[in-house]
Amino acid sequence: MIGQGLTLMVVGMAVVFILLVLLVYVMKLLSFVVNRFFPDKEEEVQPKTQRAGEADILAAIASAAAYHNS
Helix, strand or coil, rough: HHHHHCCCHCCCCCCCCHHHHHHHHHHHHHHHHHHHHHCCCCCCCCCCCHHHHHHHHHHHHHHHHHHHHH
């Protein structure tokens, strides 16, 4: 009885392990196929400009630091 339980456990764990390994390889194959036939389109990089709100935030931080240090 214990032997049959252990055999069933080993067979079940082996099946799960094989399915997980198969899943990893299928996902790698799918990733390769998608990247090969549907590549990402490269977008033009825009230079970053300072937003109007950033100057206000920097001024608030500077004034808080000056107040704290005085």
